Amino acid sequence: xxxxxxxxxxxxxxxxxxxxxxxxxxxxxxxxxxxxxxxxxxxxxxxxxxxxxxxxxxxxxxxxxxxxxxxxxxxxxxxxxxxxxxxxxxxxxxxxxxxxxxxxxxxxxxxxxxxxxxxxxxxxxxxxxxxxxxxxxxxxxxxxxxxxxxxxxxxxxxxxxxxxxxxxxxxxxxxxxxxxxxxxxxxxxxxxxxxxxxxxxxxxxxxxxxxxxxxxxxxxxxxxx
Amino acid sequence: xxxxxxxxxxxxxxxxxxxxxxxxxxxxxxxxxxxxxxxxxxxxxxxxxxxxxxxxxxxxxxxxxxxxxxxxxxxxxxxxxxxxxxxxxxxxxxxxxxxxxxxxxxxxxxxxxxxxxxxxxxxxxxxxxxxxxxxxxxxxxxxxxxxxxxxxxxxxxxxxxxxxxxxxxxxxxxxxxxxxxxxxxxxxxxxxxxxxxxxxxxxxxxxxxxxxxxxxxxxxxxxxxxxxxxxxxxxxxxxxxxxxxxxxxxxxxxxxxxxxxxxxxxxxxxxxxxxxxxxxxxxxxxxxxxxxxxxxxxxxxxxxxxxxxxxxxxxxxxxxxxxxx
Numbered sequence: 001x002x003x004x005x006x007x008x009x010x011x012x013x014x015x016x017x018x019x020x021x022x023x024x025x026x027x028x029x030x031x032x033x034x035x036x037x038x039x040x041x042x043x044x045x046x047x048x049x050x051x052x053x054x055x056x057x058x059x060x061x062x063x064x065x066x067x068x069x070x071x072x073x074x075x076x077x078x079x080x081x082x083x084x085x086x087x088x089x090x091x092x093x094x095x096x097x098x099x100x101x102x103x104x105x106x107x108x109x110x111x112x113x114x115x116x117x118x119x120x121x122x123x124x125x126x127x128x129x130x131x132x133x134x135x136x137x138x139x140x141x142x143x144x145x146x147x148x149x150x151x152x153x154x155x156x157x158x159x160x161x162x163x164x165x166x167x168x169x170x171x172x173x174x175x176x177x178x179x180x181x182x183x184x185x186x187x188x189x190x191x192x193x194x195x196x197x198x199x200x201x202x203x204x205x206x207x208x209x210x211x212x213x214x215x216x217x218x219x220x221x222x223x224x225x
Numbered sequence: 226x227x228x229x230x231x232x233x234x235x236x237x238x239x240x241x242x243x244x245x246x247x248x249x250x251x252x253x254x255x256x257x258x259x260x261x262x263x264x265x266x267x268x269x270x271x272x273x274x275x276x277x278x279x280x281x282x283x284x285x286x287x288x289x290x291x292x293x294x295x296x297x298x299x300x301x302x303x304x305x306x307x308x309x310x311x312x313x314x315x316x317x318x319x320x321x322x323x324x325x326x327x328x329x330x331x332x333x334x335x336x337x338x339x340x341x342x343x344x345x346x347x348x349x350x351x352x353x354x355x356x357x358x359x360x361x362x363x364x365x366x367x368x369x370x371x372x373x374x375x376x377x378x379x380x381x382x383x384x385x386x387x388x389x390x391x392x393x394x395x396x397x398x399x400x401x402x403x404x405x406x407x408x409x410x411x412x413x414x415x416x417x418x419x420x421x422x423x424x425x426x427x428x429x430x431x432x433x434x435x436x437x438x439x440x441x442x443x444x445x446x447x448x449x450x451x452x453x454x455x456x457x458x459x460x461x462x463x464x465x466x467x468x469x470x471x472x473x474x475x476x477x478x479x480x481x482x483x484x485x486x487x488x489x490x491x492x493x494x495x496x497x498x499x500x501x502x503x504x505x506x507x508x509x510x511x512x513x514x515x516x517x518x519x520x521x522x523x524x525x526x527x528x529x530x531x532x533x534x535x536x537x538x539x540x541x542x543x544x545x546x547x548x549x550x
Contacts, residue, residue, distance in 0.1 A: 046550075049458065049549070051458075051548070051549045051550060052550075075457070075460045075461060075462040075463075075465075076460065077460075078457075078458060078459065078460040079459070079460030083458055083459070089451075089454075089455050089458075091451075091452050091455060093452075102455070102456070102459060103459040103460060105256065105259070106456065106459060106460055106461045106462075106465055107460065108249070108252035108253060108255075108256060109252065110249065110251070110252060111255060150459070154459075154460075
């Protein structure tokens with residue numbers, strides 16, 4: 001699903017955020033990217049989202065060589081990925097339902113089909129009863145779950161999450177992680193950047209550890225299952 | 226050196242998996258409808274700011290519009306008196322035999338189409354009937370009006386008419402020659418010049434409208450940058466992101482067009498009273514003509530197009546700069 005081949009990223013400031021990183025994530029695999037802040041976790045996700053371009057190396061996501069991606073293709077590429085933000089990035093000028101429906105509206109879904117999918121996604125995260133509310137009226141944990149519903153409503157093959165539990169207490173964080181595990185069980189590849197060591201340690205999944213832009217440990221399959 | 230996404234090569238070499246999906250026509254229409262309705266809602270949600278912007282646009286458009294309407298009226302008024310554009314020859318000579326000879330002489334010229342003669346008595350009767358000076362004229366013991374030849378030139382070329390006028394002036398017994406056509410030609414020439422000026426003004430103010438709308442749209446792009454980032458990250462294309470702003474520009478333009486039509490009509494309405502009194506004193510029943518339905522519709526269409534163009538300028542300049550980081 002994801003293949004990093006000797007990828008480096010150097011910012012114009014000269015800071016090397018990632019240096020010669022290579023790894024591969026399979027279809028349906030759930031993996032964590034860990035490391036201190038500034039270790040390169042966010043840069044790694046930004047490269048996958050094509051918010052940044054690598055300085056060198058090759059990146060293949062879902063069979064697409066990202067070096068060959070054109071500006072016109074970029075939106076269609078991004079539709080194949082679900083993205084969960086630390087601060088959920090919901091739009092407060094519209095309801096929960098409309099927030100979740102946004103990717104479908106953009107992709108031009110038939111409104112009835114969209115409605116069915118939005119309700120399914122909201123049901124999955126347990127917020128179907130709150131579809132008409134404004135996200136501002138929800139708790140932080142609920143807002144994050146709306147963000148997850150929006151990320152998965154388009155049925156992406158890959159789900160990325162950047163510190164999805166950063167603002168949540170341990171109980172809510174575990175709940176959110178449980179959701180991600182469920183998605184990976186139905187075949188979605190999930191990559192989660194997090195520095196919540198306690199939580200990650202309790203979950204038996206692959207861990208990619210970054211330090212100063214280098215991949216220093218790949219707990220490949222070690223703790224899995 | 227990092228390559229920014231906007232520097233991406235625009236090669237046509239696309240991966241098969243990433244081609245634009247065959248979005249149904251219905252879904253595309255639904256997207257347009259929701260963008261149009263949504264942007265209208267946003268504008269109506271801020272009635273004060275929106276009406277101020279529309280009024281600014283309206284005033285800028287009403288100025289050349291009112292000027293063009295005025296000129297149009299002036300020209301049709303000029304056309305109305307075209308038939309009177311003959312040369313009047315006022316005679317000092319009162320001997321009927323001499324006058325008859327003059328009439329024959331002038332009437333046989335090639336550049337003269339027709340010569341008609343008005344005796345002082347006929348002129349007096351006509352004058353009394355038309356101008357309402359009947360009583361004042363009746364007190365005069367002698368008819369002060371001269372005999373008049375009404376010469377209709379066979380040509381409408383200015384220099385030929387001028388030659389005819391100087392010939393008529395040189396005739397014996399002529400007191401004065403008055404060529405209406407000259408001032409009419411001058412009037413028409415002035416209207417043409419003024420129309421050019423009005424169009425130039427319209428062009429300048431049209432550019433002004435584009436800039437005003439462009440700036441308004443730029444502010445709303447800045448206000449919604451967070452939303453734009455999210456939309457781009459969940460796969461919104463450039464045209465999807467631009468659409469609500471383009472519709473907003475269209476609405477601003479149409480709103481400004483409505484304001485301009487109303488303002489210009491108010492100007493005309495305010496002028497119509499004094500103008501018809503003025504014209505009535507010249508025995509003319511001329512009525513000022515307004516924009517009409519099709520004229521108003523054209524103004525709305527043009528204003529909408531200007532608004533869309535203004536938004537497009539702004540979108541092209543500012544939207545690409547907002548990329549997720």
